[in-house]
Amino acid sequence: MKRIPAVLGTGCLTSVLVLAACSSGASDTEPEAASTADLAGQTVQLLTHDSFALSDDVIADFEASTGVTLELVSGGDAGSMVAGAILAAGAPTADVIFGVDNTLVTRALDADVFEAYTSTEAQALRPELAERSFDGRVTPIDFGDVCINIDDTWFAAEGIAPPTTLDDLADPQYRDLLVVQDPGTSSPGLAFALSTVSRYGDGWVDYWQRLRENGVKVAGSWSDAYYGDFTFGGGGDRPIVVSYATSPPAEIVYAEGEPPEVPSTSVMTDGCYRQVEYAGILAGTDQPEAATLVIDWLLSPGVQADIPLNMFVFPARDGTALPEVFERFAPQVPDAEELSSEYIADNIDEILSEWGAVMGR
Amino acid sequence: MTAPTWLRWAWIAPAGFLFAFMVVPLVSLAGQVLSPGTIEYVSDSLPWRVAGLATVQALASTAVSLVVGLPMANVLTRYRFPGRRWALALATVPFVLPTVVVALAFRSLVGSDLGSGFLIVVLAHAYLNMAVVVRIVGARWSTIDPRLDIAARTLGASRWTAFRTVTLPALGPAIASAAAIVFVFSFTSLGIVLLLGDSNTRTLESLVLRQTSILLNFQAAAVSAAIQAIVVGTVLWWAARTRNAIPRGALRTFRLRRPLGSARWAVGIVVAATVVIVLAPVSSLVWSSVRSSSGFTMSWWAIFAGFETIDAGSTRIGSPLSAMARSLSFALVTGLVAATVGGLAAMSVLAHRLGRAFALATALPLGISAATLGLATMLAYGRPPVDLRATGLLIPIAHALIAVPLVVAVATPTLRSTDARLVTVAATLGARPSRAWWTGYGPTLRTVMIAAGGLACAVSLGEFGAASFLARADGPTVPLVIARLLGRPGEASFGVAAAMAVVLVVMTTTLVAAVDRGGRRS
Numbered sequence: 001m002k003r004i005p006a007v008l009g010t011g012c013l014t015s016v017l018v019l020a021a022c023s024s025g026a027s028d029t030e031p032e033a034a035s036t037a038d039l040a041g042q043t044v045q046l047l048t049h050d051s052f053a054l055s056d057d058v059i060a061d062f063e064a065s066t067g068v069t070l071e072l073v074s075g076g077d078a079g080s081m082v083a084g085a086i087l088a089a090g091a092p093t094a095d096v097i098f099g100v101d102n103t104l105v106t107r108a109l110d111a112d113v114f115e116a117y118t119s120t121e122a123q124a125l126r127p128e129l130a131e132r133s134f135d136g137r138v139t140p141i142d143f144g145d146v147c148i149n150i151d152d153t154w155f156a157a158e159g160i161a162p163p164t165t166l167d168d169l170a171d172p173q174y175r176d177l178l179v180v181q182d183p184g185t186s187s188p189g190l191a192f193a194l195s196t197v198s199r200y201g202d203g204w205v206d207y208w209q210r211l212r213e214n215g216v217k218v219a220g221s222w223s224d225a226y227y228g229d230f231t232f233g234g235g236g237d238r239p240i241v242v243s244y245a246t247s248p249p250a251e252i253v254y255a256e257g258e259p260p261e262v263p264s265t266s267v268m269t270d271g272c273y274r275q276v277e278y279a280g281i282l283a284g285t286d287q288p289e290a291a292t293l294v295i296d297w298l299l300s301p302g303v304q305a306d307i308p309l310n311m312f313v314f315p316a317r318d319g320t321a322l323p324e325v326f327e328r329f330a331p332q333v334p335d336a337e338e339l340s341s342e343y344i345a346d347n348i349d350e351i352l353s354e355w356g357a358v359m360g361r
Numbered sequence: 362m363t364a365p366t367w368l369r370w371a372w373i374a375p376a377g378f379l380f381a382f383m384v385v386p387l388v389s390l391a392g393q394v395l396s397p398g399t400i401e402y403v404s405d406s407l408p409w410r411v412a413g414l415a416t417v418q419a420l421a422s423t424a425v426s427l428v429v430g431l432p433m434a435n436v437l438t439r440y441r442f443p444g445r446r447w448a449l450a451l452a453t454v455p456f457v458l459p460t461v462v463v464a465l466a467f468r469s470l471v472g473s474d475l476g477s478g479f480l481i482v483v484l485a486h487a488y489l490n491m492a493v494v495v496r497i498v499g500a501r502w503s504t505i506d507p508r509l510d511i512a513a514r515t516l517g518a519s520r521w522t523a524f525r526t527v528t529l530p531a532l533g534p535a536i537a538s539a540a541a542i543v544f545v546f547s548f549t550s551l552g553i554v555l556l557l558g559d560s561n562t563r564t565l566e567s568l569v570l571r572q573t574s575i576l577l578n579f580q581a582a583a584v585s586a587a588i589q590a591i592v593v594g595t596v597l598w599w600a601a602r603t604r605n606a607i608p609r610g611a612l613r614t615f616r617l618r619r620p621l622g623s624a625r626w627a628v629g630i631v632v633a634a635t636v637v638i639v640l641a642p643v644s645s646l647v648w649s650s651v652r653s654s655s656g657f658t659m660s661w662w663a664i665f666a667g668f669e670t671i672d673a674g675s676t677r678i679g680s681p682l683s684a685m686a687r688s689l690s691f692a693l694v695t696g697l698v699a700a701t702v703g704g705l706a707a708m709s710v711l712a713h714r715l716g717r718a719f720a721l722a723t724a725l726p727l728g729i730s731a732a733t734l735g736l737a738t739m740l741a742y743g744r745p746p747v748d749l750r751a752t753g754l755l756i757p758i759a760h761a762l763i764a765v766p767l768v769v770a771v772a773t774p775t776l777r778s779t780d781a782r783l784v785t786v787a788a789t790l791g792a793r794p795s796r797a798w799w800t801g802y803g804p805t806l807r808t809v810m811i812a813a814g815g816l817a818c819a820v821s822l823g824e825f826g827a828a829s830f831l832a833r834a835d836g837p838t839v840p841l842v843i844a845r846l847l848g849r850p851g852e853a854s855f856g857v858a859a860a861m862a863v864v865l866v867v868m869t870t871t872l873v874a875a876v877d878r879g880g881r882r883s
Contacts, residue, residue: 185567256852
């Protein structure tokens with residue numbers, strides 16, 4: 001392990017003997033979980049992306065119980081935020097970062113963006129997430145899936161059975177019905193492309209060739225596809241779209257007036273791509289103790305229960321009760337596709353250019 | 362010219378502003394990103410190919426913008442008719458609409474016929490940028506003595522010959538200014554290209570976005586950004602040269618004319634066309650804001666007005682009304698800063714031998730992507746040792762940087778053509794230098810600065826890229842709220858976003874109309 005967190009560097013250099021100890025794990029010198037009394041009156045800054053949302057009252061709870069003021073700093077979309085955090089590594093623009101996803105986390109780890117901290121709450125994580133802390137440098141906070149969404153009303157009206165697998169999407173029966181997003185410009189678009197790489201391995205390019213021959217449409221962004229091309233979301237003519245596993249419950253939550261009993265869209269559970277969002281303390285913060293409180297708070301039952309209806313993702317804490325619309329209409333995909341962050345870091349350039357070549361974009 | 366002493370030093374203020382808020386952040390960002398290995402990315406063919414594609418697209422967009430904008434500039438800034446001010450304000454509206462909104466509205470109108478690609482991108486760019494032509498060329502056109510045209514025609518010139526030989530040469534610098542800016546905006550366009558473009562309709566800006574936020578390849582991004590800056594710099598240098606080639610005239614703002622004869626028809630047709638062109642996409646927004654899957658609804662407007670909430674007290678969307686108040690205050694500060702900095706810059710351009718180089722420097726922010734500018738500003742002034750975030754000035758500063766080139770472009774051609782002999786006359790009659798200078802330039806300056814300040818306010822109201830880095834997450838501006846709403850499913854999200862876009866249109870129209878009124882009065 002060649003990278004040593006910047007804050008530990010000086011200490012390590014003082015003695016060759018402790019070098020091994022320092023580089024083999026940062027747990028000895030992690031910030032301690034803070035006692036709150038001495039932090040009252042401080043302000044801690046949380047860097048988030050554009051999709052961050054929590055209820056005002058859970059933030060008020062944090063401030064009331066710790067005496068620490070929480071200030072939210074916007075970093076643009078998720079990718080821009082990580083780019084900014086990497087460029088500011090060691091001298092951060094905030095104390096804590098939330099929303100680094102599994103696609104980008106390796107790049108951030110390589111740039112020494114984080115200071116290690118293992119929350120006392122981390123033992124409450126879902127088992128499959130608990131092990132994903134990259135030596136305690138980041139903490140999983142939520143996860144969600146990018147999935148194919150189906151306009152059931154459209155398929156019912158046409159009397160066609162909707163597709164159920166990735167292979168179905170290339171079936172001539174579903175010609176000209178699918179809209180996806182450009183993986184070079186859209187995060188769900190990239191997730192879907194990665195899902196095909198994960199599923200088909202070297203055959204993923206052929207799969208896209210088949211999709212192309214079957215009339216797939218490529219939109220520039222999620223909103224353009226969902227509101228512009230999708231038959232449900234807008235006036236579009238495509239009843240199959242790349243969206244999220246939680247889009248159907250969102251349809252009910254954000255309905256006008258009396259919400260429908262059942263959403264008119266549903267999720268195809270094959271070929272979903274798993275996204276995990278991490279939080280971490282930004283290396284170089286001058287508020288390491290207050291920062292630990294934010295990580296603990298993000299994992300607390302109150303925040304975890306608040307996450308689904310605000311950000312439309314699933315909480316990482318095991319046993320968190322889900323809202324009824326989630327229980328009924330948002331499938332928890334057991335075997336979602338995923339590629340390792342390291343693999344993505346090494347291959348993303350090539351994947352995007354091959355995708356561009358086969359799709360003529 | 363007998364410039365007052367203070368004017369000779371006036372360049373320090375804009376130069377200091379540009380140095381502190383553009384040069385320092387960008388140089389430190391570049392210094393961090395660049396390494397000896399960066400040079401290898403220059404031989405990569407991709408950015409050069411994209412630059413070529415973007416050049417063709419931007420030339421076409423500029424041509425269409427001029428074809429649409431010039432008749433509007435003529436009618437809206439020279440003739441007197443009821444509703445002129447509102448029509449002029451309306452023509453400015455597309456310029457400030459968030460690109461996401463324009464793209465969606467545009468698609469719903471012509472998308473089914475044109476799909477995505479070159480043609481619809483060019484049309485969308487023309488729609489967004491015709492205001493630049495109307496504003497910049499209009500500011501100059503209103504200072505051309507209408508009697509010149511009449512004299513030429515009395516002497517036997519046809520209407521076209523008179524226009525070509527009298528009016529067009531006088532308009533030349535302003536047209537070049539406007540064309541250069543439209544080219545630059547189209548060449549560096551991001552939102553429209555992402556949403557409506559295809560494989561052969563892209564810009565370096567979209568490549569930079571992909572290289573920074575998906576590939577995290579900062580060196581390749583720096584090369585793409587540098588190529589973009591070089592192209593933009595070249596175009597702006599050409600425009601500055603064209604501007605300077607025209608001798609200083611003896612012109613002032615003329616009274617608006619009452620349209621007579623066939624001019625009445627021309628005015629009627631152009632005004633009707635302006636209203637239709639601007640309002641067609643806007644009306645599709647209004648329609649979206651009162652429509653749900655179950656028919657007509659006022660729910661989205663009720664949410665907007667705060668009678669209902671879209672999220673149960675969520676931090677993400679916040680109150681639409683408070684976002685409006687925030688956007689308005691940022692816009693007003695931006696207008697003041699940009700008019701001051703840009704106005705001093707324009708005067709310095711006139712007063713200095715190094716004026717052209719300086720004019721070019723003030724135009725440079727145009728070539729730098731708003732997102733890069735936002736990121737660089739955040740890294741330079743958003744963390745210790747210099748943390749300006751608490752002052753609330755970072756957004757107005759970034760917006761002012763983006764607006765200053767427009768202010769200079771509006772002000773310079775008009776100031777240049779102001780009659781400097783008045784200054785001499787006033788000085789001869791015993792006025793002190795400052796007083797004499799003000800007698801000569803004051804009236805024009807005031808008109809132009811108010812118009813330019815209004816344009817800067819409008820820029821701020823619609824700006825997205827820089828604000829997305831500099832806004833507090835719980836203090837978004839209106840375009841940020843719209844983008845956040847459009848980033849999630851559910852018909853309420855789209856409905857409220859449409860309602861907010863409609864309000865943005867109304868805010869802009871009102872603001873610009875009010876500013877124009879002030880400008881004309883003084």
